[in-house]
Amino acid sequence: MTSAFVMAAVVVAGFGLQFAMGRSTLAAPPLVHLHAIVFMGWVAIYVAQNWLAATGHLEGHKTLGWVASVWAIAMVVLGILVTVLMVRRGGAPFFFQPAYFLVMNPASILTFAALTGAAIVNRRRTAWHKRLHFCGMAVLLGPAIGRLLPMPLLIPHAGEWVFAVLILFPFAGMLADRRRQGRVHRAWFYGLGAITAMMVAINLVTFSPVGAALYEVVTAGAPGAAVDPYAFPLPPPMG
Structure with a gap:
C-alpha cells in the first residue's frame, strides 16, 4: 500500500509544482480538463484499491475493480484524443519532437491498458494481479516525472530520461520481492x-516512414501540419 501512496505523491508533486510555478493554467480546452479529471481519478482508484485489498475489504475491492476496468477504457480514449488535439494545434511540449510526442503518448496509454488488462485477467492470481497493476500505474507516472525533471536541459533525450526514472519503480518492486521472499516474481x-x-x-x-506518415495524416488541415515533426519547438517566452 505504501507504494501506491508514493506513486500518488509523485503525480501530485509533478502536476502541483507546475501549477504553483504558473506553467500550468486552467486556460485549456474542455477536453484537456476532462482528461485531467479522469486520469487523476485513476490515481484515486489505484490508491483506494490498494487500501481495500490491504485492509481485507475484498468485496469493495472487486466492485471498484469493475468500475476501474471501464474507467481505464475512458482513459485510453481521452489520452489519444488529447494527444491528437495538441499535435493538431501545434502544441507539443518543446522538449519533445512533435512526431515523438504523437507516438509516445498513445504508446504509453496502450501499454498501460495492456498491463491493466493483464492484471484484470489474472485477478484470481493475487501475486500476478497486483504486480501487473503496479507496472501499469508506473507507466502513467511518465508525465508527472517529466514535470519534476529539468526537461529543457535533457533535450534531445528527455523521453529516455523519463523512461530511466520510470523503470526504477518496477526495479524497486523486484528488490522488495528479493528482500522479502528471496526471489523475484515472474510478473515483474x-x-x-x-x-x-x-x-x-x-x-x-x-x-520511420510510419511515424512521418502518421503525423501527416493526424495534422492534415490543421496548424500542426506547418510544424516540422522532427524539429524541437521553440520554448515559450520567459515571463
Missing part, C-alpha cells in the same frame, strides 16, 4: 518487458 519481468518494449517501439515508429 513481464511488466518490465512491456515497458521496455514500449520505449523501443516509440523510437522505432517515430523515426
Whole structure:
C-alpha cells in the first residue's frame, strides 16, 4: 500500500509544482480538463484499491475493480484524443519532437491498458494481479516525472530520461520481492518487458516512414501540419 501512496505523491508533486510555478493554467480546452479529471481519478482508484485489498475489504475491492476496468477504457480514449488535439494545434511540449510526442503518448496509454488488462485477467492470481497493476500505474507516472525533471536541459533525450526514472519503480518492486521472499516474481519481468518494449517501439515508429506518415495524416488541415515533426519547438517566452 505504501507504494501506491508514493506513486500518488509523485503525480501530485509533478502536476502541483507546475501549477504553483504558473506553467500550468486552467486556460485549456474542455477536453484537456476532462482528461485531467479522469486520469487523476485513476490515481484515486489505484490508491483506494490498494487500501481495500490491504485492509481485507475484498468485496469493495472487486466492485471498484469493475468500475476501474471501464474507467481505464475512458482513459485510453481521452489520452489519444488529447494527444491528437495538441499535435493538431501545434502544441507539443518543446522538449519533445512533435512526431515523438504523437507516438509516445498513445504508446504509453496502450501499454498501460495492456498491463491493466493483464492484471484484470489474472485477478484470481493475487501475486500476478497486483504486480501487473503496479507496472501499469508506473507507466502513467511518465508525465508527472517529466514535470519534476529539468526537461529543457535533457533535450534531445528527455523521453529516455523519463523512461530511466520510470523503470526504477518496477526495479524497486523486484528488490522488495528479493528482500522479502528471496526471489523475484515472474510478473515483474513481464511488466518490465512491456515497458521496455514500449520505449523501443516509440523510437522505432517515430523515426520511420510510419511515424512521418502518421503525423501527416493526424495534422492534415490543421496548424500542426506547418510544424516540422522532427524539429524541437521553440520554448515559450520567459515571463
